[in-house]
Amino acid sequence: GGQQQRLCIARTIATRPDVILMDEPCSALDPIATSRIEDLMQGLRDEFTIIIVTHNMQQAARVSDRTAFFTARPDETTGNRTGLLVEFDKTNQIFGNPTDQRTEDYISGRFG
Template sequence: MPKDPVPVLAAHDLNVYYGSFHAVSDVDLDFGRNEITALIGPSGCGKSTVLRCLNRMNDLVSSARVEGSVTYHDQDIYARGVDPIEVRRRIGMVFQLANPFPKSIYDNVAYGPRVTGMKVPDMDDHVEQCLRQAALWDEVKDKLKESGYSLSGGQQQRLCIARTIATQPDVILMDEPCSALDPIATAAIEDLMLELREEYTIIIVTHNMQEAARVADRTAFFTARPDETTGNRTGLLVEYGFTSQIFEHPNDPRTEGYISGQFG
């Protein structure tokens, strides 16, 4: 299993429960700096659950319990005294469906720095820089006071990316960011991910294996193990490697079966 010498983010012996339901079992993953890692696998295999553990979003689910460790620069983000709000500032999240705030385009981007008290020398310059990084500035520079809802689906998703990077995170998590977009908007988001990789570590969940093959440096394949008694399915990591190896020479027959379309 490939490991970065100094991983930015790492999960070790990660187990997740929702009440008595064991949702994810014994996941070990290291995420290297300035890389894109794709989490793939069939529905119900725990990909999004693992992603949400990486910035403590599962804290917002009352029945969720996380065991094991998730370390960010060797600091356990679940340790006593760690502020989950600060965790989410450093490890941002872009969701499956674009969710701009009911505010202007400008205020969507400025929101994070304002509520976190982040010191920004010039907010106008900061908003412009974030929109440029999200490849959206040229399309919205003359209508910054208009609602974020006025944008197309693909533009809204790029606005959400601009909003995420406005707090200057180190890592960006993306939960199926292109699943609701048309092919042209998808290509724009994928191109943007490749550009953002120069400054950020990116981890994506995707059902689109072609997308993983196009953008990811490394790919982790998950599957689900059914409980013979209850029928509940527990997600587990099957294989993790460089994307070319996972797609061309998988080591586990379950990976090969999924990649070749035998199940999923």
């Protein structure tokens, strides 16, 4: 498990980007494969800025230095949903003592 993810990461770092964006990098992986991908991400963090999008709060807490929590809200005019940055801070602050109740509700599983 995780071979496709590791191959995609290898192809990405071969281009020496400034930033690597990973969208749900460990979705549908078993815990062992997830651990391998997270270890790889940890090994790359000194050379690359890595941005991950995940709904896995435990993973976010394990692998990130900083965390942003976004939610969506409907536009009052069009009704289209737009993204809203609720909170951004060091990961230990977000998970240990968030300043916004919406963040607390999400990371504690009360909503989302």
